[in-house]
Structure formats: structure tokens, C-alpha cells
Amino acid sequence: MKIALIGYGKMGKAIEEIALSKGHQIVLKITSSNIDEFTTAAIKNADVAIEFTNPHSAINNLKKCLQAGVPVICGSTGWLNQWNGIEAFCQQHNGTLLFASNFSIGVNLFFELNIFLAKLMSNHTNYNILMEEIHHTQKKDAPSGTAITLAEQILQHVTTKENWVNHATQNADELEIISKRIDAVTGTHSIKYTSAIDEIEITHKAFNRTGFAAGAILAAEYIKDKKGIITMKEVLGFKNF
Numbered sequence: 001m002k003i004a005l006i007g008y009g010k011m012g013k014a015i016e017e018i019a020l021s022k023g024h025q026i027v028l029k030i031t032s033s034n035i036d037e038f039t040t041a042a043i044k045n046a047d048v049a050i051e052f053t054n055p056h057s058a059i060n061n062l063k064k065c066l067q068a069g070v071p072v073i074c075g076s077t078g079w080l081n082q083w084n085g086i087e088a089f090c091q092q093h094n095g096t097l098l099f100a101s102n103f104s105i106g107v108n109l110f111f112e113l114n115i116f117l118a119k120l121m122s123n124h125t126n127y128n129i130l131m132e133e134i135h136h137t138q139k140k141d142a143p144s145g146t147a148i149t150l151a152e153q154i155l156q157h158v159t160t161k162e163n164w165v166n167h168a169t170q171n172a173d174e175l176e177i178i179s180k181r182i183d184a185v186t187g188t189h190s191i192k193y194t195s196a197i198d199e200i201e202i203t204h205k206a207f208n209r210t211g212f213a214a215g216a217i218l219a220a221e222y223i224k225d226k227k228g229i230i231t232m233k234e235v236l237g238f239k240n241f
């Protein structure tokens, strides 16, 4: 498979290493210093594009790939308030797009566990819910895209919470997400359900970026010959419990 890497930073490099070890070819590497090489002709040379840049450039990059007719994987976080526009753009261009706030298989298992626990807790309104996410200090967005996905899953099932906030709160109908930035932490997410008598906590800790990169390659292999908006749930074959 020929891969275009849009964004060749920490994630782009981790993805390249795994892609090469699986016999794939990297045909394009784009950073902010060679954007002029990100042309329609260059992108058309790839079977799939993998975009890990930042919240500000992601949408434009995705549009360029979709316009060129190249299936695109997006891992950039912090831009999802503009999801509807990109979804429509993808459909207009009969394109292929997979966005995941987290590509690691472990986190995608954790997402399923989170939904299951939220469903179980939906009738136990004496528990308050608190989420914490910790990432390295270079992370540009807060809360993390993964934390937003986890929070939205909880909001779908727990009726006592109306919305999430990214600060401490005393409002019982707000789901509190606390973001911490600590050097060298790849990504930790924990959710606590606390009552006056006990606490239930689930945590996922990423030890390195290999899980994200391996998941992104798996997703790229899956979407290469498909059309439309595709999810990691579909790639991993997770059924609804």
C-alpha cells in the first residue's frame, strides 16, 4: 500500500516505522515546511493518506485529500466542532474518511467498557462521575479528543448529566473533565463513579505511541478500497453489546 503522511511529527514518524515494517511504502511526507509539495498530483500517487497534524490545519488537509479522491485517515484532534461540514464534504465528493479520537485498540476496547459501565450506572444516580485525562505538555488541545468521546458516550446513557465541562464544577448536571499536562505522559484517561460509600474506577494508560500508530495502519489497510464515513468500531469488528 502506498501511504501519504500528512504531518510527519511524533505520530507521523511512529506510523512510518510500523508501515515500513509491514511492507508498505511512504510516498509523501508533509510538514509545515514543505506544504508546497502537498499537491493534488502528489496525493493522487497514494492509495491512502494518513493525517496527524493539528486542530488548525486538519480540515483543510482532509478536504485536499477528499478532493483528490484519496481515502483519508484522520487522527488530528481538537477540530470536531466542524465535523458536520467535513462529513458533508466527504459525501459530496463520494470520498472515504475515517476519523478516530484514538486509534489504539486498547482505547477502543476501553470505549466499549465505558459504554457498558455507563449503561449499568444509568439507574444509580447516587454516584457522581468524574473524568481525568493526563497528556504530555506539548499537547495543543484540552480536553483530549479521547476524553470528549468518553464524555459523549457517558452523556448518552447517564441521564443525570446534561453536558461536560473542562473544569471543576459543583453543578450536579455537569460532567467534570479535569485535564492535566505532565511531561512524558503519552495518554491516561480515567473515569470514577463515586458515592458516599464506595467508588468504581476504570483507567486506560498508553505507555507509548505504538498503539496509536498500529491502529492507524490497520485502519488505513481497511479503508483503502471502501467508500463513505468509516469508524474504528467497524474496523475492529466490535458488535453492540
Ligand SMILES: NC(=O)c1ccc[n+]([C@@H]2O[C@H](COP(=O)([O-])OP(=O)(O)OC[C@H]3O[C@@H](n4cnc5c(N)ncnc54)[C@H](OP(=O)(O)O)[C@@H]3O)[C@@H](O)[C@H]2O)c1
Binding pocket: 006, 007, 008, 009, 010, 011, 012, 030, 031, 032, 033, 035, 052, 053, 054, 055, 057, 061, 074, 075, 076, 077, 078, 100, 101, 102, 103, 104, 139, 140, 212
Ligand atoms: N487519534 C489518535 O490516536 C492520536 C494519537 C496521538 C496524537 N493525536 C493527535 O494527532 C495530532 C498530531 O500529533 P503529533 O504528536 O504527531 O504532533 P506533532 O509532533 O506536533 O506533529 C505535527 C506534524 O504536523 C505538521 N504540520 C503542522 N502544520 C501542518 C500543515 N498545515 N500541513 C501539514 N502538516 C503540518 C508538523 O510540521 P512542523 O513540525 O514542521 O510544524 C508536524 O510534522 C494532534 O492533533 C494530536 O492530538 C491523535
